[in-house]
Amino acid sequence: MNFYHHPPAAAAKTLLAAEGLPTADLAAEHFAHFIACGPEDSPxxxxxxxxxxDVALLRSLAVSPGARGKGYGGALVAEIEAYAQQLGVRELYLLTNSAEAFFSRRGYSSVERTNVPETIRQTAEFSSLCPASAVCMHKRIEAR
Known part of the structure; x- marks a missing residue:
């Protein structure tokens, strides 16, 4: 599986939108910290x-319907965690409406929103784009 950093914003946003994930707050520069696999024009x-x-919001994990069941999601999470470690991140947070079991199997645990750092709580995804019913999850990682 070949990974690449900084996928083209338009192609990545197309996949995210098709999978029902928020894109309204994503400008081209946000994709500097995205990883993708598959064709660059259609990941x-x-x-x-x-x-x-030293904290980060893991966001926008999306796998196209035709690529599901091939391990891409798990491989991308492992890849983004390794990347986060290289950048000195010690804690990852995320919001999910449908993938709680997927992330639990990868060491993430549910956390109350009130226990999330203020910098994460103030992100657009956290404060307005994801519904209050979304599950908040956390994982502590060791920085390299």
Whole structure:
């Protein structure tokens, strides 16, 4: 599986939108911390980070319907975690409406929103784009 950083914004946003994930707050520069696999003009899967010092918001994990069941999601999460470690991130947070079991199997646990750092709570995804019913999850990682 070949991964590449900084996928073309338009192609990544197309996949995210098709999978029902928020894109309204994503400008081209946000994709500097995204990783994708598959063709650059039509990625099979993407995932991204929003960095805030030693904490980050893991966001926008999407796998196209034709690529599901091939391990792309798990491989991308492992890849983005390794990338986060290289950048000195120690804690990852995410919001999910439908993938709680997927992330639980990868070491993430549910956390109350009130226990999330203020920098993460103030992100557009956290404060307005994801519904209040979304599950908030956390994973502590060791910085390299």
């Amino acid at each position: 099979d899967a993407v995932v991204g980070l929003e960095l805030y010092g």
